[in-house]
Amino acid sequence: MQSNVSIAGRDVIQIADFDAEQIRLILNTAVELKSVLKRSIKKLPSLRGKAIVNLFFEPSTRTRSSFELAGKYLGADVISINAATSSVVKGESVRDTLLTIESMAVDAMIIRHKSEGVPQFAANTVKPIVINAGDGCHAHPSQALLDLLTISQFKAPLDDIKGLKVVILGDILHSRVARSDITILKMFGADIHLAAPPTLLPRFVDPSVTIHATVEDAVKDADVVIVLRLQLERMQAGLIPSEDEYSRYFGLDARKLKLAKPDALVMHPGPQNNGLEIAFDVNYSEQSAIRAQVNNGLAVRMALLLLTLSGEREVL
Amino acid sequence: MAKITHSLLIKGGRVIDPANGIDATSDVLIVDDHIAAVHPSVEIEAHETIDATGKIVVPGLIDMHVHLREPGQEYKEDFESGSRAAAAGGFTTVATMPNTKPVVDNPYLVEAMIDRAAEVGLINIKIIGALTKGQRGEQLADLAQMDEVGAVAFSDDGHFVDSAKMFLNALDYLKPLDRLVICHEEETTLVKGGSMNESLNSARLGLKGRPSIAEDIAIARDCLLADYACARVHFAHVSSARAVDIIRSTKERGVRVSAECTPQHLTLTDDLVDPASAATKINPPLRTKADCEALLAGLIDGTIDCLVTDHSPHAMYEKELPYNQAQSGFPGLETALAVMLTEFVWTGRLPLDKLIEKMTIAPANLFGLDGGTLSVGARADVAIFDPSLEWTVDAKEFFSKAKFSPFDGKKLKGRVTHTVCNGKVVFKI
Numbered sequence: 001m002q003s004n005v006s007i008a009g010r011d012v013i014q015i016a017d018f019d020a021e022q023i024r025l026i027l028n029t030a031v032e033l034k035s036v037l038k039r040s041i042k043k044l045p046s047l048r049g050k051a052i053v054n055l056f057f058e059p060s061t062r063t064r065s066s067f068e069l070a071g072k073y074l075g076a077d078v079i080s081i082n083a084a085t086s087s088v089v090k091g092e093s094v095r096d097t098l099l100t101i102e103s104m105a106v107d108a109m110i111i112r113h114k115s116e117g118v119p120q121f122a123a124n125t126v127k128p129i130v131i132n133a134g135d136g137c138h139a140h141p142s143q144a145l146l147d148l149l150t151i152s153q154f155k156a157p158l159d160d161i162k163g164l165k166v167v168i169l170g171d172i173l174h175s176r177v178a179r180s181d182i183t184i185l186k187m188f189g190a191d192i193h194l195a196a197p198p199t200l201l202p203r204f205v206d207p208s209v210t211i212h213a214t215v216e217d218a219v220k221d222a223d224v225v226i227v228l229r230l231q232l233e234r235m236q237a238g239l240i241p242s243e244d245e246y247s248r249y250f251g252l253d254a255r256k257l258k259l260a261k262p263d264a265l266v267m268h269p270g271p272q273n274n275g276l277e278i279a280f281d282v283n284y285s286e287q288s289a290i291r292a293q294v295n296n297g298l299a300v301r302m303a304l305l306l307l308t309l310s311g312e313r314e315v316l
Numbered sequence: 317m318a319k320i321t322h323s324l325l326i327k328g329g330r331v332i333d334p335a336n337g338i339d340a341t342s343d344v345l346i347v348d349d350h351i352a353a354v355h356p357s358v359e360i361e362a363h364e365t366i367d368a369t370g371k372i373v374v375p376g377l378i379d380m381h382v383h384l385r386e387p388g389q390e391y392k393e394d395f396e397s398g399s400r401a402a403a404a405g406g407f408t409t410v411a412t413m414p415n416t417k418p419v420v421d422n423p424y425l426v427e428a429m430i431d432r433a434a435e436v437g438l439i440n441i442k443i444i445g446a447l448t449k450g451q452r453g454e455q456l457a458d459l460a461q462m463d464e465v466g467a468v469a470f471s472d473d474g475h476f477v478d479s480a481k482m483f484l485n486a487l488d489y490l491k492p493l494d495r496l497v498i499c500h501e502e503e504t505t506l507v508k509g510g511s512m513n514e515s516l517n518s519a520r521l522g523l524k525g526r527p528s529i530a531e532d533i534a535i536a537r538d539c540l541l542a543d544y545a546c547a548r549v550h551f552a553h554v555s556s557a558r559a560v561d562i563i564r565s566t567k568e569r570g571v572r573v574s575a576e577c578t579p580q581h582l583t584l585t586d587d588l589v590d591p592a593s594a595a596t597k598i599n600p601p602l603r604t605k606a607d608c609e610a611l612l613a614g615l616i617d618g619t620i621d622c623l624v625t626d627h628s629p630h631a632m633y634e635k636e637l638p639y640n641q642a643q644s645g646f647p648g649l650e651t652a653l654a655v656m657l658t659e660f661v662w663t664g665r666l667p668l669d670k671l672i673e674k675m676t677i678a679p680a681n682l683f684g685l686d687g688g689t690l691s692v693g694a695r696a697d698v699a700i701f702d703p704s705l706e707w708t709v710d711a712k713e714f715f716s717k718a719k720f721s722p723f724d725g726k727k728l729k730g731r732v733t734h735t736v737c738n739g740k741v742v743f744k745i
Binding site: 093117 | 515516519520522525527590591593633637638641
């Protein structure tokens with residue numbers, strides 16, 4: 001059925017570059033790979049002989065280790081470069097860094113950068129496959145894919161996501177996760193609601209998304225609640241008054257969560273500020289899919305590497 | 317009578333000289349460095365003749381807002397490369413901004429730059445001095461001394477003067493000098509860290525915005541201060557529709573404000589922004605179709621007095637950075653006239669003589685410069701362009717050191733074939 005759908009050789013910069021069939025292919029492949037992750041010996045030979053470089057210009061733990069392990073479980077050679085300890089701090093330009101890595105005969109570059117547009121610039125500049133692991137406030141496509149996979153695992157298969165009420169809470173303005181999640185969820189017809197202090201919302205928002213002044217309004221009868229991380233520097237920037245005030249009105253606690261459907265799913269891209277944007281008991285409640293998200297992230301990243309680098313999924 | 321050493325005859329062109337209300341097929345005779353005759357038929361054996369049949373002959377264009385980057389940033393542009401770019405675009409007079417290294421904020425540097433302009437000698441380069449020392453907005457620069465040695469205007473271009481008191485002081489202090497202050501109007505706190513217009517597009521791309529309200533607030537403040545101080549104020553590169561409205565209503569009240577806009581803000585919009593390439597990055601940023609329309613209306617009804625390029629060359633390595641880190645601005649001298657012709661004149665939205673007025677006599681009158689006319693006796697600054705010549709912008713071929721442009725690859729119609737400055741042909745195709 002999906003024989004003619006392929007993302008072989010494609011860069012993965014943003015969700016909007018893919019259609020629903022391609023996203024289905026990625027998620028179906030990820031589901032199959034999850035079974036591999038349960039094996040005692042996980043390593044597959046699919047990407048043996050391929051070299052992948054994690055090029056992280058911005059700190060990251062989970063995304064970087066997730067991509068690194070994803071490559072390794074598929075048999076590829078993976079190295080990770082942290083900009084903080086690389087020639088970037090010696091003043092090397094992005095172009096020079098990219099061309100240097102390209103010259104080492106790599107097959108894929110996983111790039112995270114604090115500035116929007118850098119992964120696309122990389123894709124325009126070098127031949128290896130480029131996968132965006134987060135660029136500024138713009139996009140985080142693998143997070144959107146793992147979030148969709150998590151929703152499809154716990155709430156509804158992809159075909160039934162249409163009409164599902166998904167709420168995103170928190171710092172939408174600065175969130176590449178929110179942008180990518182909104183794009184992918186809209187593609188599958190979810191009903192998207194946002195709640196945040198107005199200072200943390202873009203002034204111009206796609207009219208197909210509903211904005212609420214309070215978390216209580218937003219989460220009412222929700223199927224899924226995605227809580228975003230609050231960067232602590234937002235206080236210094238004058239966008240919100242205090243942690244206390246934020247957590248009181250915009251943090252997801254058990255009381256607010258009760259307004260959602262009883263089986264509503266709670267998600268968070270991590271790392272969590274317990275007691276700030278998410279209450280500890282909600283983070284670890286039965287409804288929390290936060291640990292499952294991490295596992296799904298690994299599977300989705302394996303699927304991305306496998307499908308872009310080998311083009312095949314019948315190698316399991 | 318002085319001995320004639322050289323004569324140049326431009327024959328058979330359509331001469332448009334808005335300063336004298338001329339639009340007719342005429343010959344233009346140049347003797348040495350001045351216009352000697354504009355007449356339907358000049359029968360004379362000149363030393364040099366240009367056949368302008370089918371072409372349009374206009375006063376040399378004037379651009380009161382360029383960055384030629386001297387002193388200190390010659391790796392971006394210098395007076396020679398900038399002069400060649402200007403000549404290729406039909407410009408014979410440009411005024412260069414003082415945001416250099418060091419900032420041109422004292423009479424010694426103004427003099428040095430005037431000498432440097434004379435040394436290059438291709439076109440007329442006018443020097444704009446800084447309004448405040450180091451363009452820091454804290455202390456007045458040596459305005460009277462810079463005026464005395466020949467600065468044509470004052471500007472902290474690139475920076476908004478944050479302090480209303482400082483700006484008011486500058487307006488008051490300048491009154492006896494009758495020199496214009498050219499203001500970059502974006503309220504600082506509202507644009508900090510921003511790199512494109514704030515809109516649905518910036519929300520989608522995740523790029524921090526530079527909202528038009530920042531420009532509107534700044535222009536509103538300075539319209540009020542111009543009124544209060546009974547002073548003249550000139551607004552640089554206006555980009556927002558609301559700002560055009562504010563300037564219009566201020567002018568209607570008799571306050572002596574004036575404004576300029578650029579071809580890029582008239583024609584390009586923020587949906588062109590691609591975060592992987594900073595060619596479209598400029599301050600103030602490219603805005604929306606509605607803003608472009610308002611600027612055009614302002615240009616036609618006189619709210620906007622003149623057209624400038626804001627020619628802002630940079631080294632490729634400064635431009636080829638992540639969008640939010642890249643330098644703002646791009647070169648514009650070599651595309652300005654053709655962009656305006658293609659987008660507005662040939663489409664019937666702007667009369668040709670109005671465009672030429674906005675690029676010649678209007679800025680000359682506004683800034684008290686000679687030039688901008690083909691009057692007999694005037695300095696022989698002339699641009700000749702072929703209205704039917706179609707060409708494609710290739711930034712790699714620019715005379716400017718900056719080989720990039722948001723117009724790169726664009727098909728344009730109308731191209732300068734000859735530029736004459738001080739009676740000498742300084743560019744021909």
